[in-house]
Amino acid sequence: MKTHLRTDAVKVFQEDDDLLQLVMKSEGLKNKSQAWRRALKSYKDFHQANTELAALKQSIDAQQQLLSDLYFKVDLLAKEKGHD
Secondary structure, eight states: OOOOOOOOOOOOOHHHHHHHHHHHHHHTOSSHHHHHHHHHHHHHHHHHHHHHHHHHHHHHHHHHHHHHHHHHHHHHHHHHHHHO
């Protein structure tokens, strides 16, 4: 069973309430606590996806550099064979 951590005095302003109402409507939720949890989970998932995307971009850049280096070496070998 999950342990409930109580957070008192969370201020919800009108624009926040509008967003919670939107989450409730779009997700079919019945209360703001569920909407709040869903919004936090969505934020966490979005942040994790952005982190994974950044890592993937770095990996692709590294692979492209290796491929570029390989083509350069192949080109040098081809030129050396052409002069022999």
